[in-house]
Amino acid sequence: TPGAKVTLRTAGGSVTADHVILAGNGYLGGLEPGYPARVMPINNFILATEPLGDRAKDVLAEPVAVADSKFVVNYWRLSDDNRLIFGGGESYGYHFPDILKTVRAPMLKIYPQLADAKITHAWGGTLAITMNRMPALLRPQANVLAASACSGHGVALSTLTGKLLAETIAGDASGFDLLASIPQPRFPGGAALRWPLLVLAMTWYGMRDRLGL
Incomplete structure (x- = not known):
């Protein structure tokens, strides 16, 4: 409800506040009508x-994080206990594939010597992207702020957007x-x-990655 305060109404009740922050990222759905056209959820x-x-030194000789230049990017680093933490693969919608199979394949293309390494953990989540890969910061109403879609760079950018949201509520x-x-x-x-x-375009670029184009 527009006005000096904002009221959020749900099937279970309502909450009234001076300010509302919409920060659902890939899970925001159609809560704010201006978002779905600009923000798309993907899974990684x-x-x-x-x-x-001792095999870790053959994977990465230095304590660095690495990302390749593919459209569907692969990224990896070593943990403190010398596990390879490897990210890659994407899907669309809220149904996840076999995560271990999806990510192990690109890992072995880069590190075939790890074919016998046991995979102990595999997980995924839903994030959000924009067309220009810049965060989506919107102000649907004067006291309603929305921030999401850091497009895979959320470790740094979500900290920045959180600071900006706090400053805005404080008056700047x-x-x-x-x-x-x-x-x-x-x-x-x-x-x-x-x-x-979106699915067609992402599938096309993923195919180009696999063909080395």
């Missing part, structure tokens, strides 16, 4: 091997409004075709 996955011991909206002024293109296709076109 990670696995962890058993501790590699200059930083938030600056980022919110960056144009956010809409995904093409309209409400009916937007999702099928």
Whole structure:
């Protein structure tokens, strides 16, 4: 409800507040009508091997994090106990594939010597992307702020957006409004075709990755 305060209504009741922050990222759905056209949920996955011991130095000789240049990016590092933490693969919608199988395949293309390494953990989650891969900061109403879609860079950018949200509520909206002024293109296709076109495009670029193009 617009006005000096905002009321959120659910089937179980309502909450009234001075400010509301919409920060559901890939799980926001259609809660804010302006979001679905600009923010798309995707799923990404990670696995962890058993501790590699002395073999770890053949994986990464230095304590660095690595990412490749593929469209569906692979990224990895070693943990403190010398496990390989390897991320890769994507899916669309809220149904996850066999995560271990999805991520192990690109891992073995890079490190075939780890074919006998036991995978002890595999997990995934839903994040969100924008067309230009910039965070989606919107102000649907004067006292309703929305921030999400760090497009895979959330460790750094979500900390920044959290700071900007706090500053805005405290009275200084200059930083938030600056980022919110960056144009956010809409995904093409309209409400009916937007999702099928996204899946088609991501599948196409994923195929190019697999073909080495």
